[in-house]
Amino acid sequence: MSPLSLSVLAAPAVITEPPEIDYGLLSPMLVVFAVGVIGVAVEAFAPKDKRRIVQLWLAGLGLLAAFVLTVLQVGAVTGPEAGVAIAFGTVMVDGPALFFQGTILVLALVSLLLIAEHRDGESAFAAQAATVPGSGEEAEHRLAGSQHTEVYPLVMFAVLGMQLFVSAGDFLTMFIALEVMSLPLYLLCGLARTRRLFSQEAALKYFLLGAFSSAFFLFGIAMVYGYAGSVQFGAVHEAIGAGGAGTIENGEPLLLIGIALIAVGLLFKVGAVPFHNWKPDVYQGAPTPITALMASCTLVAAFGALLRVFYVAFGGAVWEWRPMMWVVAILTMVVAAAIAVTQRDVKRLLAYSSVVHAGFILTAVVAASPEGLAGAMFYLAAYGFTTIGAFAVVTLVRAREGGGEAGELAQWAGLGRTSPFLACSLALFLLAFAGIPLTSGFIGKFAVFEAAVAAGATPLVIVGVLSSAVTAFFYVRIIVLMFFADPAESAPKVLKPGALTGTAIIVGVAATLILGVFPGPVLDNLVPQPVPEAVNGTQPAEAGMVPGDMFVR
């Protein structure tokens, strides 16, 4: 095959008509984008002292409106078809996409409460990020009460990226979404008010490693394009089914390399071992509200994208990627659980715990079945609420000196005596992380492990429950400290939760309990039902293929 014919084959159709775009279905993203843009304008034109309140209402209402629009679409896309592809197939509107988008929007709204929390004129963010830490200029800005209200538009852009990330219909759109999501987050990570150098270091680390992973991702896309002749997920799927698009002979290695590189990019965002090293540093360094946003929304978005790529685009190559996912899942669960045991800082511990949970969700990805998808979806939603609640508690426990957060676990001793409400909430969140029944964490764990067992990955599940037992050890240790130990000498000062943070914690508690006791409505209606064939005992679809009717291609 000559290079000439290749170019002829791949010659794109010239588009002469204006593109037809269903703005109605795109509206949730457009609303978030518009709010972000208006937010920038507000920064430019609104008086300084009014900005925060304007931005807060704008962002809050924007997220709410986007959520309502997303929910309205659920009715629009259900039917015999799994969903619709819009904007030339670059954006998919299907069940999983809507579920993930809705989850992201709600979680972002709860995180926004933490981001907006404001106490004696101080927020969690640096007064003026451009000043040198420790300089007189910084002190001046502090005294003047300067604030970075740019935080709100940045969050909106990040959320926009997440929405697009989970609904992208081709690799290039997904890459753009990845960058739209990541760049504001890099910036937000560096804005902590206290321990600013630490925060900036975290931002830089995150940025450098993130840039590397983006490069891997992009290179992988090139490889897959070489194999399939298209970046569309549906086309890639068909090409794999047909044994390659024929643009390049014996393209199998291209596909394998492509899968591996794209996996690196996505697993980095998920934070799976061995691509997890950024997580503890970034979670610890970033302002805690931003950590909450990353631990919930970013994780949901990253898994949403991972599931779409591996179930749709690479859905025909399950045999190729499943062994890799096995290894990654086992490593993630075992290594992170082992390291977490040695942690002494609350935020680092929660970061490692987030890595372990990513491992649990990966067991559902390995299943490559509708049950796996459903399990992962439920798990992500449940985990998101719980983790935001946990970080919300972290924001309230402050060191005696300097007003920074008391990260050291040892300082948390006796919290159950001094602030029973906070300690009980955190204990509930930790028990949910540990997967104790009657909390959402248990149902989530059950759902992902059940999917894995049904797909024949029982050894993976055994590793999973054993590392669960290890993680239980350090969650329980925190509870022991809070309830059974006497208050430490350097006991932290516990702030009364303000209306915003209080709401975030209550939402977390409510979601953890409701999803734990009555998971039915979510499991039965929101996440895809298993295909009937699988229930009848026949082989689900062809071996090595992900059943196709969950996502729109």
Add this chain to the structure above:
Amino acid sequence: MTIPWLTLAIALPAVGALIVALLPRGQGELAKRVTFGFTLAVLAVVGAMALNFQADGPRFQFTETHVWIERFGVHYAVGVDGIALVLIGLSALLVPLVVLAAWKEQQGTEDEGKGYFALILILEAMMIGVFAATDVFLFYVFFEAMLIPVYFMIGRYGRGEGRRRAAVKFLLYSLLGGLLMLVAVIGVYALSAQAGNGTFLWSELVGSDGLLAGIDPATARWLFLGFFIAFAIKAPMWPVHTWLPTAAQSSRPGTAVLLVGVLDKVGTYGMLRYCLELFPGAATWFVWPVVVLSLVSIVYGAVVAIGQSDMLKLIAYTSVSHFGFITLGIFAMTSQAQSGAALYMVNHGFSTGALFLVVGFLIARNNGSAAIADYGGVQKVAPVLAAMFLIAGLSSLALPGLSPFVSEFLVFVGTYAFNPVPAIIATVGVVLAALYILWMYQRTMTGPVREKLAHISDLSLREKFAVGPLIAVIILFGVYPQPLLDVINPAVEGTMQQVGVSDPAPELGVDQADGQEGAGE
């Protein structure tokens, strides 16, 4: 309309727990009264339910089934057979007595025991739930969730410096077993889904035409192990018993009563209900390993108990020995042995409960010391206390005329019919029981009165009311065990039928191979 007895019995203490927890601070006295009121109400409900139970009726009665999580085929399904009924009765009887015994225990603590009483109530709800569940998932939920209140009861309200470690050890041990069981639970579901209908309903899973009937023997053995390890940890069986002595030592006596008297029964109850009936083939395959472990537990628990210097730990080790008898009875696979084992679960709750309570009263009179060396001559200053101690102790060593004797005898008879050798070895446990109980009595109650103990008071009226009912039932069911056996026997027959074993022919010299002949492979 029929009354949903079981739901009522589960919901009532849960509501009570919520009310007690929400009482304002400084209302310790009111909290106690409310708690006691609720536990009595539960006892009344359970009592009324027991009166409505028809021993010759269907195996499961008072059943309720509602879909809980449709996607996973999970039901809120409850119902009791005779064994579950007597264990629920045991729980409902022990809890008010524990509350009564703990009346003054938490005085002077920060919340005056409000949290402790709320935990007791929530634990009672879960204890009743775990015995009533007829859905494997629901059972698992109660089984695991139960750990949390006990964990706080030991770690927060327990005694001594070691309580935190003990609480964590208890939780991690149980959690590990529970998680292994979770894999097996998921496996059961996956297999039922393969067989055509993904469900957790016990009634649809068991039996020769149940969903688990056609599973491959190797898989069944693995699943059996998943359940069995969790139950063995709970029971506790040698060699996974090590959490119990530390937990008992660090518990308040009331907590210890519930922990050893009821919670550990969940382990043996689970073996009988789930291990045997879900995987009959595997259960008969594992008979000998379990029998050997039981014998080790019997002898080991007894020998180690003799050497203890702490009374609470001593009682905990005697329980290891007694639980060996129960598991021996279950896995001997004869109807007498299993009836004996089921009866033993109840009687052990009475006798160990009484023993823990009396020891608790004793400890409270001596600055919280549980060391045997700190006591002597109590009999002379507190004769009623000593008498209660002696009766409870004698029941623990299965003196004829007291209720544990009946159950131990049945276990022996049943085991002998299965195979004489384990029965003979198990008698060692009986001999040693006399040694550890009587020696403890001798060291603490007889001899010259210790100076410190010269002025201790005898049992108060409240304390008599706490331990008296237990002593009464021990004597009552020792003389007349028939009411209990009447409800237990049909349930045991049902189990034997599901497992597919029948009693060996009654003639002497029966070969062990014949005994296992009926084991449905």
